[in-house]
Amino acid sequence: MIHRIIALVIKEMLALFRDKRSRMAVIVPPILQLLIFGYAATFDLEHVPLVVVNEDPGAISRDLIGRFTSSEGFALAGHLQSVEEIAPLIDSKSALMALHISRDCSASMARGESCAVQVIIDGRNSNTAMLALNYVRTIISDFNEEWAERAMGMKLPARLGIRAWFNPNLESRWFIVPGIIALLAMIVTLVVTALSVAREREAGTFDQLLVTPLRPWEVLIGKAIPGLIVGVGEASLIILVAVFWFRIPMVGELTTLYPALIIYVLSIIGVGLMISSFSTTLQQALLGAFLFIVPAVILSGFTTPIANMPAFMQKLTYLDPMRYFLIIVRRVFLEGAGLEYFWNELGAMSLIAMVTLSLATWLFRHRMY
Amino acid sequence: MNAGAGLRLRGMVRKEWLQVIRDPSSIAIAFVLPLLLLLIFGYGVSLDSKHIPIALVAEHPGPQSASFLGGFEQSPYFSPVTVPSIQEAETLLRQNRVDGIVWLRDNFDRDYLRRESPPISVLVNGVDANTGRLVEGYIQAIWFGWLEQNAELAGRELRAPVELEQRIWFNPQVRSTDFLVPGVLAVIMTLIGALLTALVITREWERGTMEALLVTRITVVELLLGKLIPYFVLGMGGLTLSLLMARFLFHVPMRGSLWLLIAASALFLLVALGMGLFISTLVRSQFVAALVALVSTFLPAFILSGFIFDIQSMPLPIQGVTHLIAARYYVSILQTLFLVGDVWSVVLPNSAALLAMAVFFLGLVWRRTRKNLE
Numbered sequence: 001m002i003h004r005i006i007a008l009v010i011k012e013m014l015a016l017f018r019d020k021r022s023r024m025a026v027i028v029p030p031i032l033q034l035l036i037f038g039y040a041a042t043f044d045l046e047h048v049p050l051v052v053v054n055e056d057p058g059a060i061s062r063d064l065i066g067r068f069t070s071s072e073g074f075a076l077a078g079h080l081q082s083v084e085e086i087a088p089l090i091d092s093k094s095a096l097m098a099l100h101i102s103r104d105c106s107a108s109m110a111r112g113e114s115c116a117v118q119v120i121i122d123g124r125n126s127n128t129a130m131l132a133l134n135y136v137r138t139i140i141s142d143f144n145e146e147w148a149e150r151a152m153g154m155k156l157p158a159r160l161g162i163r164a165w166f167n168p169n170l171e172s173r174w175f176i177v178p179g180i181i182a183l184l185a186m187i188v189t190l191v192v193t194a195l196s197v198a199r200e201r202e203a204g205t206f207d208q209l210l211v212t213p214l215r216p217w218e219v220l221i222g223k224a225i226p227g228l229i230v231g232v233g234e235a236s237l238i239i240l241v242a243v244f245w246f247r248i249p250m251v252g253e254l255t256t257l258y259p260a261l262i263i264y265v266l267s268i269i270g271v272g273l274m275i276s277s278f279s280t281t282l283q284q285a286l287l288g289a290f291l292f293i294v295p296a297v298i299l300s301g302f303t304t305p306i307a308n309m310p311a312f313m314q315k316l317t318y319l320d321p322m323r324y325f326l327i328i329v330r331r332v333f334l335e336g337a338g339l340e341y342f343w344n345e346l347g348a349m350s351l352i353a354m355v356t357l358s359l360a361t362w363l364f365r366h367r368m369y
Numbered sequence: 370m371n372a373g374a375g376l377r378l379r380g381m382v383r384k385e386w387l388q389v390i391r392d393p394s395s396i397a398i399a400f401v402l403p404l405l406l407l408l409i410f411g412y413g414v415s416l417d418s419k420h421i422p423i424a425l426v427a428e429h430p431g432p433q434s435a436s437f438l439g440g441f442e443q444s445p446y447f448s449p450v451t452v453p454s455i456q457e458a459e460t461l462l463r464q465n466r467v468d469g470i471v472w473l474r475d476n477f478d479r480d481y482l483r484r485e486s487p488p489i490s491v492l493v494n495g496v497d498a499n500t501g502r503l504v505e506g507y508i509q510a511i512w513f514g515w516l517e518q519n520a521e522l523a524g525r526e527l528r529a530p531v532e533l534e535q536r537i538w539f540n541p542q543v544r545s546t547d548f549l550v551p552g553v554l555a556v557i558m559t560l561i562g563a564l565l566t567a568l569v570i571t572r573e574w575e576r577g578t579m580e581a582l583l584v585t586r587i588t589v590v591e592l593l594l595g596k597l598i599p600y601f602v603l604g605m606g607g608l609t610l611s612l613l614m615a616r617f618l619f620h621v622p623m624r625g626s627l628w629l630l631i632a633a634s635a636l637f638l639l640v641a642l643g644m645g646l647f648i649s650t651l652v653r654s655q656f657v658a659a660l661v662a663l664v665s666t667f668l669p670a671f672i673l674s675g676f677i678f679d680i681q682s683m684p685l686p687i688q689g690v691t692h693l694i695a696a697r698y699y700v701s702i703l704q705t706l707f708l709v710g711d712v713w714s715v716v717l718p719n720s721a722a723l724l725a726m727a728v729f730f731l732g733l734v735w736r737r738t739r740k741n742l743e
Contacts, residue, residue, distance in 0.1 A: 022657045029664040037672050039687045043499040046682040064531065090538060092714035093701070096681070114532040123540030124704040126548040128679040131499075133535060134506050140533050141509045147530045148516070157481055157519050158437070159488045160512050162505050165462065167495030170505075175498045183668075191663050199656045203575075282655045283568050284394040289663060290560060291402065295409050303677055305500055308418055313409075331465070334496045341464065 004214050008222030016192065016226060026191070026230065030184040034238050037180055038246050041303075043172040045131050049077035051086065051095040056115075058106020064117065064143055068099060073135045090122050097121045097132055109147075166251075166334040174249070177242050178333045179302045182264070182325045184238055186296065189231035189265050190289050193272025196223055198285035216364045223276070224269045224357075231265035232258075242333075251336030257329065260342065263349045264325040270356025271321075277363035296322050324349045377587050381595025385569075389599055398564045399607040403557045407614050410553040411546050418503050420448040424458040424467040427451070431478030436518070437489070440511040441471065447507065462494055469493045469504050539708040547622065550615045551703035552676035554608075555696045558634065559670040561607050562641020563648070565600040567662035570649035570738070589738050593731075597642055604638045615707075625706030629716065633706070636723045637699040643730030644695070650737040670696040698722045 017023045050068060054061050069076045077095050080086065089095040098120040105115035119136050121129045149156055167174045200206035209219060239257075242248045275288035299306075299313065300322035306314055317323045324345035331337040339346075389395040425441060427434040441449045450467065452458045458470045470492040480487035491508055495501045540547045573579040582592065612630075615621045623630075648661050672678060673687075674696035680688055691697050698719040705715045 019654070019657070021652055022654070022660065025657050025660040025664070029661075033664070033668060036687060036690055037668070040683045040691070041672050041678050042682060043678070044682065045679060048679070048681055060530075088714075091709060091712045093705075109530045114530060116532045116534045118534045118536065120536045120538060123537035123543060124548060124708050125552075125675065125679065126537070126540050126543045126545055127677060129537050129540070130543060131679070133537070134502060136533065136535070137506050138509065140531050141506075141513055144513065144530055145516075156486060156516065157433075157484070158477070159486050160491065160509070161488055162491040162493060162508065164493045164495030164501050164505075167498055167501065170493075170495050170498040170501045172498040175496060187664060187668075191660055195656055195659050202655070279394075281392060281394070282659050283392060283564070283572075286568070286659045286662060287394045287398055287402070287564060290564065290667065291405065293663075294406055294556075294560075294667060297671070298409050305418060305497060307421075310412055313412055327465075330496055335463070337463070 001218065004212075005218050005222050005225070008209075008214065008219065009225045012196065012222060012226040013229070015196070016230070026188065027234070030188055030234055031237060031241060034177075034180055034184060034241050035245070038173065038177050038242070041173075041176045041180070043131060043176075045073040045128070045135060047075035048073055048097060048128075048132060049095045050074040050097045050099060051078050051080050051089055052076065053080045053083055053086065053098065053100045055103040056101045056105040058109075060106045060109055060115075060147075061101045064101065064140075065099065067139050067143060068136075071135065071139060073132070086120060090120065093122070093124075095122075096128065097136075173246065174334060175330065176302075177246050177248050178329045179326055181235060181238050181242060182300070182322055182329050183297060183302060185231055185235040185261070185265060185325075186268050186322055187293060188234045189227050189268040190272045190275075190293065192230045193223060193227040193269050194275040194279075194285050194289045195282060196226075197273070197276035198279045198282050201280050202282055217361055220273060220357075220361055220364055223273060224266075227269040227272060228262070228265055231268065232261060235261055235265070248333060250333055252332035253336075253338065256337070256339050256342075257332050259339070260325060260328045260332075260346060260349070263346060263353055264321055267321040267349050267353035267356060270353055270360055273360035274356055274363060277360060296320050299323065300326050302326060318348065319352070321349050321352045373586070374588070374591060377585075378591045378595055381587060381591060382598050385595055386599045389603065395565060395600075395603065398561055399603040400610055402560060402564075403607050403611045404614070406557050406560075407550065407553055407611060407619075410549050410556075411619050418500055419446055421446055421469070421500070421504055421507075422467045423447045423449050423469045423471065423504070424461050425449050425451045426453070426455050426458045426470060426472045427477070428454065428473065428475035429478065433478045433481045434473045437473065437515050438471065440515055444507065444511060446503075459492075462492065465494070467494075468497075468500060469508070471508070546619045547708060548704060549676075550619050550621045551707045552674070552700050554611050554615065554634075554703055555637070555674055555676060555699045556667065556670045557611060558604065558608065558637055558699070559641050559666050559696050561604050562600075562638060562643075563645045563662045563666040565603060566596065566642050566645030567648045567658050568655050569596050569600070570646060571652060571655045571658045574653045575655050589735060593646070593735060593738060596646065597639075600642055601635075601638060604642065605635065608634050608638070621707055623707060624710040625716075626711055629711060630703070630706045633699065633702045633716070633720055633723070636720060636727060637695060639727040640695040640723055640730060643727055643734060646734045647730050647737075650734055669694050673697065674700045676700050692722075695723060695726050698726075 016026060052065055054065060068074050083100060086098040090098060100118040102116065108115050121132050123129045164170050197206065200209060243250050271292055275285055275292065279285040279288055299317045299320045306317050328342050328345055331341065423441065425438045427438060441447050455472050461467045462470055472490040474487065477487045493501045493504050537543055573582060616623060648658050652658050673691045673694045680691050702716055702719045705712050
């Protein structure tokens with residue numbers, strides 16, 4: 001029995017890696033994508049083009065503008081003479097943000113009154129707009145705090161000190177790159193499992209497989225093991241790149257990460273084999289893979305926190321294996337959390353793995369035509 | 370094109386159309402995929418956090434600490450829990466039950482009265498850097514509100530010297546569906562294009578029917594047109610469905626001209642179909658074509674198109690890479706046409722880029738498809 005399964009595994013691995021193009025298509029894109037996405041996927045704004053309309057002759061407005069232009073987030077794209085010039089620049093995307101300081105700003109501040117500083121942000125991408133607004137708020141409240149302390153000569157009644165744990169500079173790359181590990185591991189595993197049976201169906205070799213002494217569940221195991229090897233192997237490569245290229249701190253233990261990774265990959269294999277047994281052509285398998293991947297990525301909390309979703313969507317996320325692994329991989333990397341924190345996640349993923357794998361077995365047996 | 374060519378083309382389109390109809394997955398790609406994706410994206414993605422769980426620690430509760438922490442109870446951004454000691458708060462943070470801690474030490478009220486500026490320590494879980502930053506911003510706002518209140522009580526007026534007056538143009542309420550739905554359209558169209566066509570030529574090779582096609586009098590151009598037309602029609606059908614959903618289900622404003630939007634979409638669909646056909650000509654095995662389609666379409670359109678992540682904040686070499694992603698131009702056009710209007714300085718250059726990509730991919734496909742077996 002073991003021999004039969006081993007033979008099938010060898011055959012599967014050969015089918016995947018013998019052809020040079022197929023070998024390249026499995027191994028190269030994930031690494032390449034990690035390298036590109038690792039840099040591209042960031043919520044830290046950098047050098048966002050900013051235009052300034054400063055009608056105030058005083059020193060205070062210069063100080064304030066200096067804080068904007070010296071911030072990493074913004075890059076000065078020009079000083080404008082009048083407010084009318086703002087609209088065309090923002091419309092054409094030459095500037096994302098405009099800062100407008102009115103004529104009597106310094107004067108009203110000297111009188112102890114507030115000066116209204118107008119900020120106009122392009123809301124076409126409201127995500128970026130919110131990020132930019134948050135940068136603006138921080139700059140202005142820092143300015144206010146310092147100014148209040150200095151100009152009013154009063155000692156503040158308390159001091160506010162903010163520290164971030166686990167990611168002291170709040171670099172979003174530290175958050176996103178571990179997420180990419182989960183993402184790419186899922187895609188590679190799904191590719192290997194979802195497409196492999198459909199391919200045999202379409203080529204007609206699946207019937208040949210059925211008349212061999214292999215039992216259905218042995219065929220299933222033979223198809224699952226290559227997925228496990230490729231998924232875990234590829235994920236390991238990606239982890240290496242994340243640690244040694246992107247220098248994401250790996251605080252936790254590999255002995256925490258790997259059991260979780262294996263359960264995660266198993267649950268994806270179950271999904272992949274289910275798609276496989278549903279589809280009779282490769283096109284159907286490809287569609288099935290996309291219909292799983294896209295919602296799974298969106299609902300996992302990869303780009304946006306699950307807590308921000310509407311309640312019924314949050315319930316849906318419990319079905320998503322990536323959701324659980326994402327929590328684990330991020331917390332193991334940055335917090336160094338151990339297995340004892342993850343019983344819920346591991347349990348849920350194991351449950352998903354068991355359900356999908358048994359369903360796949362059942363579908364295999366009942367769709368043998 | 371003579372009458373024979375017209376006839377051959379019609380025959381090819383008919384054959385391809387029958388294939389589409391007989392495998393329901395093509396129809397599903399054009400109509401079920403947009404439906405599902407728009408529903409999930411339209412409701413599921415948002416970066417504006419509310420009700421962030423936070424732990425408040427006042428080691429020695431007094432009137433001052435109560436007045437400061439009261440700001441958190443009233444804020445719509447936080448849902449605070451009060452714990453008696455910092456150790457318990459840290460445990461909650463480690464268990465991810467709270468995203469931050471505000472810690473007032475036991476001498477807070479005493480030092481406040483002695484005007485010794487006692488520290489308020491804030492710990493934020495930085496794992497999700499973006500939420501971490503939001504939490505910082507919200508806490509600073511509460512802090513400044515408290516300072517103002519304090520100054521007022523002391524009989525002094527502390528006006529925030531600079532008051533922020535923010536205007537978010539085009540989307541003043543920052544409705545995330547308004548910007549997501551146009552972006553999702555680009556992702557959907559990319560997927561439709563690639564899914565529909567990535568396999569159509571390889572399939573003929575793998576099933577051996579390509580040889581049957583080769584011995585007919587059909588020319589390469591007719592063959593390719595015959596492959597393109599049915600899927601183009603399907604893709605435009607999917608687009609129509611998506612536009613209707615955007616307008617009537619998600620109520621995204623439509624400030625530009627509809628015809629311009631349809632024209633730009635048709636152009637983008639050509640690029641997407643061209644890319645699919647190109648994958649199809651690159652390899653002779655459907656398995657590899659499906660593999661390439663899986664890894665090269667969704668993620669780049671999702672991450673590199675400027676749909677979620679701001680392109681201008683990416684490092685320069687990566688910004689260069691984004692120019693190779695057709696979805697980038699389409700997202701720009703869509704967000705502008707939906708939310709701003711007919712801004713030619715955005716629409717024209719981006720459409721030109723799409724046109725260039727369409728010509729490039731379809732040209733490559735034409736060059737690579739030869740009427741011989743090699």
